[in-house]
Amino acid sequence: MRTFLLRSMASALRRGGAPSSPAPSSHILRRSFSVESGPERKVAILGAAGGIGQPLSLLMKLNPLVSRLALYDIAGTPGVAADVSHINTRAEVKGYAAEEQLGQALEGSDLVIIPAGVPRKPGMTRDDLFNINAGIVKSLCTAIAKYCPDALVNMISNPVNSTVPIAAEVFKKAGTYDEKKLFGVTMLDVVRAKTFYAGKANVPVSEVNVPVVGGHAGITILPLFSQATPATNALSEDDIKALTKRTQDGGTEVVEAKAGKGSATLSMAYAGAIFADACLKGLNGVPDIVECSFVQSSITELPFFASKVRLGKNGVEEVLGLGTLSEYEKQGLENLKAELKASIEKGIKFAKDN
Numbered sequence: 112m113r114t115f116l117l118r119s120m121a122s123a124l125r126r127g128g129a130p131s132s133p134a135p136s137s138h139i140l141r142r143s144f145s146v147e148s149g150p151e152r153k154v155a156i157l158g159a160a161g162g163i164g165q166p167l168s169l170l171m172k173l174n175p176l177v178s179r180l181a182l183y184d185i186a187g188t189p190g191v192a193a194d195v196s197h198i199n200t201r202a203e204v205k206g207y208a209a210e211e212q213l214g215q216a217l218e219g220s221d222l223v224i225i226p227a228g229v230p231r232k233p234g235m236t237r238d239d240l241f242n243i244n245a246g247i248v249k250s251l252c253t254a255i256a257k258y259c260p261d262a263l264v265n266m267i268s269n270p271v272n273s274t275v276p277i278a279a280e281v282f283k284k285a286g287t288y289d290e291k292k293l294f295g296v297t298m299l300d301v302v303r304a305k306t307f308y309a310g311k312a313n314v315p316v317s318e319v320n321v322p323v324v325g326g327h328a329g330i331t332i333l334p335l336f337s338q339a340t341p342a343t344n345a346l347s348e349d350d351i352k353a354l355t356k357r358t359q360d361g362g363t364e365v366v367e368a369k370a371g372k373g374s375a376t377l378s379m380a381y382a383g384a385i386f387a388d389a390c391l392k393g394l395n396g397v398p399d400i401v402e403c404s405f406v407q408s409s410i411t412e413l414p415f416f417a418s419k420v421r422l423g424k425n426g427v428e429e430v431l432g433l434g435t436l437s438e439y440e441k442q443g444l445e446n447l448k449a450e451l452k453a454s455i456e457k458g459i460k461f462a463k464d465n
C-alpha cells in the first residue's frame with residue numbers, strides 16, 4: 112500500500128512538471144522509509160524541539176509505521192507539536208512540555224528516540240559534552256525505566272560512546288535492562304561513509320552499502336571500505352585513508368561549517384529516522400533488517416561496540432561479526448580500542464557514582 116504522503120508528493124512533483132512515472136521523490140522515500148503501515152506503534156522523541164528533534168519529529172510524522180508520536184522537550188514543545196500535528200499522515204501527535212509530563216509522554220511507547228542534550232561548538236570534542244549530557248541522559252533513562260521499560264531506546268545524545276553505557280547502568284539499577292533494546296545511533300557515520308564512497312568511487316549512491324564499526328567519536332569510528340558494495344578497484348590506498356578520515360571527521364566538518372551554531376542536525380535527523388524505521392520494521396516482524404548500531408556486544412573484548420546488527424521483534428536479534436578486515440582496518444581496530452574502552456568506563460562510572 113502506498114501512503115498518502117507518497118501519493119501527494121508524487122502528484123505535487125507532477126504538478127511541478129516532473130516526469131509522472133516514476134516520481135523521483137516517491138522513489139527516494141520508498142528506498143528510505145517504510146511504505147506499509149502496520150500495527151499500532153507509539154514513538155516518543157525526547158529533545159523534540161531541538162536542532163535534531165524538529166526535523167526528526169517531521170520525519171517520524173511522515174513514517175506510516177507510527178500511529179502515535181509523543182514529542183517531549185523542556186522548552187519549545189507546544190509550537191513544534193502543533194506544527195507537526197497539522198500534517199495529514201497516520202500518526203496522532205501530542206506535545207509534552209514539562210518534566211511532570213514526561214511520564215505521560217513515555218507511557219505505552221514502543222520506541223524512544225533521545226536527541227536531548229547540548230551539541231558541540233568548534234574546538235570541542237564529543238567528550239566535552241559529557242558533563243552536561245550525562246546527567247540529562249541519566250534522568251531521561253530513569254523515567255524510561257519507570258514508564259516504558261519494554262521500549263526500544265535509540266540514543267542519539269553525545270558522547271554516544273558513554274551515554275549508551277550510562278543508559279545500560281541506569282536500566283540495570285532499575286532492574287529493567289534488556290541489552291537487546293538499547294541502541295547507540297551510529298547511522299550518521301554509515302550515511303556519511305556511503306555518500307563519500309559513492310562520490311569517490313563514482314558509483315550510484317543509492318546502491319552503496321558500507322558497514323561502520325567501533326564507536327561514534329573520531330578514530331573510534333571505523334568504516335570498513337574493504338567491504339563496501341558495489342566493490343571497486345578504482346580506489347587507491349590513499350583514497351581509502353582519505354575516505355576513512357573524512358568519515359571519522361564528518362561531525363567536526365559540520366561543526367566547523369556551522370561556526371558555533373551547533374552540529375549536524377538535518378543529516379542526523381535523516382539518519383535517526385532511517386534507523387528508527389529499521390527498528391520499527393524489526394518490531395513488526397519484517398525479516399532481514401540489518402543496520403549498524405552501537406550495542407552491547409561480545410564480538411571484541413569491549414562490552415559495547417558498533418557493528419552490523421540484525422533487528423527483530425525484540426530489538427537486537429543478532430550482533431553480526433566484523434567480517435574480513437583489510438590490514439589497514441585491522442590496525443584501525445586496534446587503535447580505537449583504548450579510547451573506546453575509556454569512554455565506556457567513564458559512562459559506567461558516572462552512572463554508578465550518581
Ligand SMILES: NC(=O)C1=CN([C@@H]2O[C@H](COP(=O)(O)OP(=O)(O)OC[C@H]3O[C@@H](n4cnc5c(N)ncnc54)[C@H](O)[C@@H]3O)[C@@H](O)[C@H]2O)C=CC1
Pocket residue numbers: 157158159160161162163164183184185186226227228229230231240244247251266267268269270271296297298299300327373374375376379
Ligand atoms: N549520534 C549522532 O550521530 C549525533 C548526535 N548528536 C548529538 O545530539 C544531541 C542534540 O543535538 P542538537 O539537536 O543539535 O542540540 P539542540 O541544542 O539543538 O537540541 C537539544 C534539545 O534538547 C533539549 N533538552 C535539553 N535537556 C533536556 C531534557 N532534560 N529533557 C528533554 N529535552 C532536553 C533542549 O531543550 C533542546 O531542544 C547533542 O548531544 C549532539 O551532540 C548530534 C549529531 C549526530
Ligand SMILES: O=C([O-])CC(=O)C(=O)O
Pocket residue numbers: 230231237269299361362363365366374375
Ligand atoms: O560531531 C558532533 O558533535 C555531532 C555528531 O556526533 C556527528 O555529527 O557525528
